[in-house]
Amino acid sequence: MDAVESLKEKMVLACKVLQDQRVVDVYGHVSTRLSDERILSTPHMPPGKVALRDLIVLDMNGKKLEGFGEPNGETAMHTSIYKARPDVQCILHYHPDEVVAVSIAGQGIKVVANCGVHFHRGTPIYDSPVLIRNEQLGDKVAATLGDQNAVLLRGHGGTVVANDLDTLLRLGLDLVRTARIQIMAASLGPVKTHTQEECDQMVKFHDRPNANRRYVDYYISEVVD
Numbered sequence: 001m002d003a004v005e006s007l008k009e010k011m012v013l014a015c016k017v018l019q020d021q022r023v024v025d026v027y028g029h030v031s032t033r034l035s036d037e038r039i040l041s042t043p044h045m046p047p048g049k050v051a052l053r054d055l056i057v058l059d060m061n062g063k064k065l066e067g068f069g070e071p072n073g074e075t076a077m078h079t080s081i082y083k084a085r086p087d088v089q090c091i092l093h094y095h096p097d098e099v100v101a102v103s104i105a106g107q108g109i110k111v112v113a114n115c116g117v118h119f120h121r122g123t124p125i126y127d128s129p130v131l132i133r134n135e136q137l138g139d140k141v142a143a144t145l146g147d148q149n150a151v152l153l154r155g156h157g158g159t160v161v162a163n164d165l166d167t168l169l170r171l172g173l174d175l176v177r178t179a180r181i182q183i184m185a186a187s188l189g190p191v192k193t194h195t196q197e198e199c200d201q202m203v204k205f206h207d208r209p210n211a212n213r214r215y216v217d218y219y220i221s222e223v224v225d
């Protein structure tokens with residue numbers, strides 16, 4: 001199997017996990033960077049229903065090069081981020097209720113649980129609910145994201161970036177989970193957040209080889225017979 005075919009299989013599995021965990025629904029999209037200034041993307045359809053044959057290949061301006069489906073309406077967000085961030089290899093954009101709720105409270109993600117440690121450097125908030133349907137808006141989201149691994153879009157959703165699909169899946173699920181815990185804890189009164197030193201100690205372990213293996217294998221086992 002060549003590298004692109006293997007990426008396609010991983011991408012479809014990642015979408016199935018995101019669907020199984022109910023963090024994507026009718027909307028949301030996943031893309032990965034290919035060689036030669038190309039992008040592999042889920043098309044304009046519910047991501048959890050995407051099969052291998054549905055994936056499309058785009059150029060860096062969002063123009064379709066291969067595949068039957070149409071590009072997503074918010075493709076510009078992906079292309080702008082890939083242009084601004086050469087380190088980013090894959091992107092998830094979605095609209096989970098928990099992430100939308102935190103985005104409108106104006107606080108961003110607070111590190112209140114261990115699953116939120118990935119986001120200890122901050123999750124900027126793009127301050128508009130308007131969908132990202134053109135390059136100017138895409139560039140604004142990319143600028144708001146800066147060098148972070150997630151950006152919240154006020155009243156709209158979130159976008160997570162990573163350098164491989166396993167990490168993307170983990171960040172995508174953990175962002176929703178930590179947002180959920182933050183909301184639950186807030187109802188009990190003032191919350192205590194992880195200190196910077198505690199976060200620094202914990203992220204050291206994130207870079208060890210196969211750090212995501214057990215995590216990703218668990219979720220994949222839930223969607224594969």
Ligand SMILES: [Zn+2]
Pocket residue numbers: 074093094095131156157
């Ligand atoms: Zn959106």
